Amino acid sequence: xxxxxxxxxxxxxxxxxxxxxxxxxxxxxxxxxxxxxxxxxxxxxxxxxxxxxxxxxxxxxxxxxxxxxxxxxxxxxxxxxxxxxxxxxxxxxxxxxxxxxxxxxxxxxxxxxxxxxxxxxxxxxxxxxxxxxxxxxxxxxxxxxxxxxxxxxxxxxxxxxxxxxxxxxxxxxxxxxxxxxxxxxxxxxxxxxxxxxxxxxxxxxxxxxxxxxxxxxxxxxxxxxxxxxxxxxxxxxxxxxxxxxxxxxxxxxxxxxxxxxxxxxxxxxxxxxxxxxxxxxxxxxxxxxxxxxxxxxxxxxxxxxxxxxxxxxxxxxxxxxxxxxxxxxxxxxxxxxxxxxxxxxxxxxxxxxxxxxxxxxxxxxxxxxxxxxxxxxxxxxxxxxxxxxxxxxxxxxxxxxxxxxxxxxxxxxxxxxxxxxxxxxxxxxxxxxxxxxxxxxxxxxxxxxxxxxxxxxxxxxxxxxxxxxxxxxxxxxxxxxxxxxxxxxxxxxxxxxxxxxxxx
Amino acid sequence: xxxxxxxxxxxxxxxxxxxxxxxxxxxxxxxxxxxxxxxxxxxxxxxxxxxxxxxxxxxxxxxxxxxxxxxxxxxxxxxxxxxxxxxxxxxxxxxxxxxxxxxxxxxxxxxxxxxxxxxxxxxxxxxxxxxxxxxxxxxxxxxxxxxxxxxxxxxxxxxxxxxxxxxxxxxxxxxxxxxxxxxxxxxxxxxxxxxxxxxxxxxxxxxxxxxxxxxxxxxxxxxxxxxxxxxxxxxxxxxxxxxxxxxxxxxxxxxxxxxxxxxxxxxxxxxxxxxxxxxxxxxxxxxxxxxxxxxxxxxxxxxxxxxxxxxxxxxxxxxxxx
Numbered sequence: 001x002x003x004x005x006x007x008x009x010x011x012x013x014x015x016x017x018x019x020x021x022x023x024x025x026x027x028x029x030x031x032x033x034x035x036x037x038x039x040x041x042x043x044x045x046x047x048x049x050x051x052x053x054x055x056x057x058x059x060x061x062x063x064x065x066x067x068x069x070x071x072x073x074x075x076x077x078x079x080x081x082x083x084x085x086x087x088x089x090x091x092x093x094x095x096x097x098x099x100x101x102x103x104x105x106x107x108x109x110x111x112x113x114x115x116x117x118x119x120x121x122x123x124x125x126x127x128x129x130x131x132x133x134x135x136x137x138x139x140x141x142x143x144x145x146x147x148x149x150x151x152x153x154x155x156x157x158x159x160x161x162x163x164x165x166x167x168x169x170x171x172x173x174x175x176x177x178x179x180x181x182x183x184x185x186x187x188x189x190x191x192x193x194x195x196x197x198x199x200x201x202x203x204x205x206x207x208x209x210x211x212x213x214x215x216x217x218x219x220x221x222x223x224x225x226x227x228x229x230x231x232x233x234x235x236x237x238x239x240x241x242x243x244x245x246x247x248x249x250x251x252x253x254x255x256x257x258x259x260x261x262x263x264x265x266x267x268x269x270x271x272x273x274x275x276x277x278x279x280x281x282x283x284x285x286x287x288x289x290x291x292x293x294x295x296x297x298x299x300x301x302x303x304x305x306x307x308x309x310x311x312x313x314x315x316x317x318x319x320x321x322x323x324x325x326x327x328x329x330x331x332x333x334x335x336x337x338x339x340x341x342x343x344x345x346x347x348x349x350x351x352x353x354x355x356x357x358x359x360x361x362x363x364x365x366x367x368x369x370x371x372x373x374x375x376x377x378x379x380x381x382x383x384x385x386x387x388x389x390x391x392x393x394x395x396x397x398x399x400x401x402x403x404x405x406x407x408x409x410x411x412x413x414x415x416x417x418x419x420x421x422x423x424x425x426x427x428x429x430x431x432x433x434x435x436x437x438x439x440x441x442x443x444x445x446x447x448x449x450x451x452x453x454x455x456x457x458x459x460x461x462x463x464x465x466x467x468x469x470x471x472x473x474x475x476x477x478x479x480x481x482x483x484x485x486x487x488x489x490x491x492x493x494x495x496x497x498x499x500x501x502x503x504x
Numbered sequence: 505x506x507x508x509x510x511x512x513x514x515x516x517x518x519x520x521x522x523x524x525x526x527x528x529x530x531x532x533x534x535x536x537x538x539x540x541x542x543x544x545x546x547x548x549x550x551x552x553x554x555x556x557x558x559x560x561x562x563x564x565x566x567x568x569x570x571x572x573x574x575x576x577x578x579x580x581x582x583x584x585x586x587x588x589x590x591x592x593x594x595x596x597x598x599x600x601x602x603x604x605x606x607x608x609x610x611x612x613x614x615x616x617x618x619x620x621x622x623x624x625x626x627x628x629x630x631x632x633x634x635x636x637x638x639x640x641x642x643x644x645x646x647x648x649x650x651x652x653x654x655x656x657x658x659x660x661x662x663x664x665x666x667x668x669x670x671x672x673x674x675x676x677x678x679x680x681x682x683x684x685x686x687x688x689x690x691x692x693x694x695x696x697x698x699x700x701x702x703x704x705x706x707x708x709x710x711x712x713x714x715x716x717x718x719x720x721x722x723x724x725x726x727x728x729x730x731x732x733x734x735x736x737x738x739x740x741x742x743x744x745x746x747x748x749x750x751x752x753x754x755x756x757x758x759x760x761x762x763x764x765x766x767x768x769x770x771x772x773x774x775x776x777x778x779x780x781x782x783x784x785x786x787x788x789x790x791x792x793x794x795x796x797x798x799x800x801x802x803x804x805x806x807x808x809x810x811x812x813x814x815x816x817x818x819x820x821x822x823x824x825x826x
Contacts, residue, residue: 339708347704415708
């Protein structure tokens, strides 16, 4: 924007160079949902460029286009790095192969280009220099990747991105699962990489680290760029306001039910080593309790423990005042605790089975007569659930794999509803679900809650807390930060809580 | 063009792999009846059904292991062999008791393997190979490798029911329908299907994998014991070399029947149809004068093409679901 004239900038003393990579009026939609709406951004060499926004803001779509994983509907991408194919992406999920050596993990990337034998000596040299750049120079590259710490694995992931000697490196939440000293390590490597003239696109939900690391910030919301500029022109509060938007309304919750008499679930001083510690909570029938925390905060592990999928190492679990000893998934189901997984394809639904089989899977007793499963009863049950969770009752005989993500999630939730639970445990119930389906899911969950069902939901999305929950518990690194009624707390306070020390 | 091809495969998938085999079998019977001279005679059809029945019984049981997502048991042959010995040893005390003993033996052997594969989460192939070695070794120790013939009359199992229906064929039909109905309509059968479809998703519904795995191995053991007992009843003798081809034939029947090797989808009845198809093919190959060796090559090729076809079908499906 200010390139004509090449004037000196007060704060940096460097003239702004030509952008390595940039996009102009980039748009992309999936079906009817607009993911990117005329987005224009430039990425300059020698800069860390933080890309911020809530889930669904369009960040991941943008970087997928930049990395060539998917293509845009319209708009242009330019810059020398793009023309040379010099963009590497480091994904959020670790993709290192734990059984293979550090070296072989790097060879995996290098040999992709050429088939046949791996030119080991040459690759070894390239791998060495990538490791040094990624701050792993002191590492024995014959070690298996599983022997590395989480931070080292993350750095190895960055080294993999460096193997092609890419000048633009996209890092998608590299610090989401790391602790402070480890984060510092990642930061120093990132600084070294930009000092070598690279451009780093840095996606993070930890707003605290942005101000220490990034040179430039772009905030996205609903597929648009809502704020952009040098980091020095931002403050934490303005970033959060931009992320959330002005028309962020609090929906009306159902009136309070008589909480004393109904179902209640109680965790007392529950701990699981390395995941969470000293968690005490009570969820009552009639209300939705949200556990709010980042990925890696341990909050998701707490809800898995309530569902019987992860053991408690210490503390107690009580349902309606009666203490429950060993709780595995099967025992929990018998007690009336239904679970909806965050991993929709992996464990949320039976993809290859029709809706009817999915819905009845946890409630086989409801579809049998004289101990035999009746097709008609299965169809009736599936239709009944379809009405509640808002998917098309005419499609109950279809295989779930032919459904969209949102409808698949409704089936996953329907599976839990069909069991007539006393306690419903949801783990990221709307991850990857479009806005319309999201609203329908919230409505059906709230309605179920009003029938004296205790709902416990883990989410990493503050909007979800707002729209779904009555009370919210924030977690940071496995510990409770605060317990508050949703109506009495601001989003900024909630975000500050889950970011914990990273804010200060 | 790609779109068209995918569309075609989709339609085939909707009609289920098993339906394709039924149609293929019917077509094959028709062609054989017209073109192969001695095919459509009562004695040939009877011989065909007899030859198919016993492997068919074993295949229907085996299909439960496949459906629960544990691929195959490779101890079918050795279980059949030992069951013939158990049957022959018990035959002096009565034919029905001997048959019950053979079934009981197979059930027990299957149950133990089920416990190992289910509870200790071992690889089913390796576990059953190891078990097969133990069975054969123990059998050698017990019999000294000799044929067991203790006398007694097993004539009722070679009698024809209603004049034309051999007992073994009756057993095959009854077992196939019984197990298929049980798998389709009973709660334990549904749990097996859920575990085979997606073990983690089943657990979310509170359905644990191991009881279903144990159950499938136990029932498969029972049918294998039944097949061994009936095999022995033909001669009244038991020998470790009996039943050598059962393992491969049962696997062939399951695969050709169109049951997905990765589990979940399909019905045990498909394995019965698969056994019928493979038997039919062998019968026709004999009638047109081809040797055993050629038959073997054809059977092997059949299994390969069936596996490739189901692989292609599931890749098309996988591509759509992501």
